[in-house]
Amino acid sequence: MPLAMKLATWNVNSIRARQERALAWLGAARPDALCLQETKVGDADFPVEEFRALGYHVALHGQRTYNGVAIASLEEPRDVVRGLDDGDDDPQARLIAATVGGVRVISAYCPNGQAPGTDKFAYKLRWFERLSAYLTRRHRPDEPLALCGDFNVAPEPIDVHDPQAWEGQTMCTLDERAAWRRLCGFGLVDVYRARHPEPGRYSWWDYRQLAFPFNKGLRIDHVLATEGLASRCIAAEIDREARKGKQASDHAPVVVEFATAH
């Protein structure tokens, strides 16, 4: 029985474009589970064998061109559930859940929302409500659960490089932040922020305008854990190194560790 469980989440912005970097990162970081978002590939075209060669199983809920989520894990993922499972006829592949190491791990790619007032924004807010309903329908706040992914919400001004410029913009509106708080109201803790009260820590930087070198970012990738699991957190980091250089995703991995329960 390992002493800790290491869990990571990373929006790779196409697993095919990022395959080399993603596999190199996985081989070096060796998390017990990695939640992937924006794989942008159908399940038949996911590089399963390359992950397998590193010792990782993969549970897939893919989609060609847009969206697509996955969970890679050292232990074989159990009880895999794909989608929000609420009878809604939603063709967008944005959620996959599996049990790994006794923890219910969920990889979520929440909608971007484009801009307030658009159909996409309404879909985003509704998707958050559906996700909240999914949690209350299928889970309890007293079980070990980690909801990981790209939420496309910067929860507070501290999560934004220029809060005044971003106020009311997509990812920073009152409605999105309210949806985020309702989600957390299930009984979830923002694991990174709980350990790191300091400003200037972001997980996403726009490709344009040299945003990364100037650290003009937002913290929109999160690990939300139920309180019992969150209380066992022994580390939480954002791997800025993975955002550096050529052919990087616009997101960095968020990595957390939990002491194993006894």
Place this chain on the structure above:
DNA sequence: ATGGTTGCTTAGCAA
């Protein structure tokens, strides 16, 4: 600054 960069798919969309 209705700009700018990247990826998928091939001119336009999404982020």
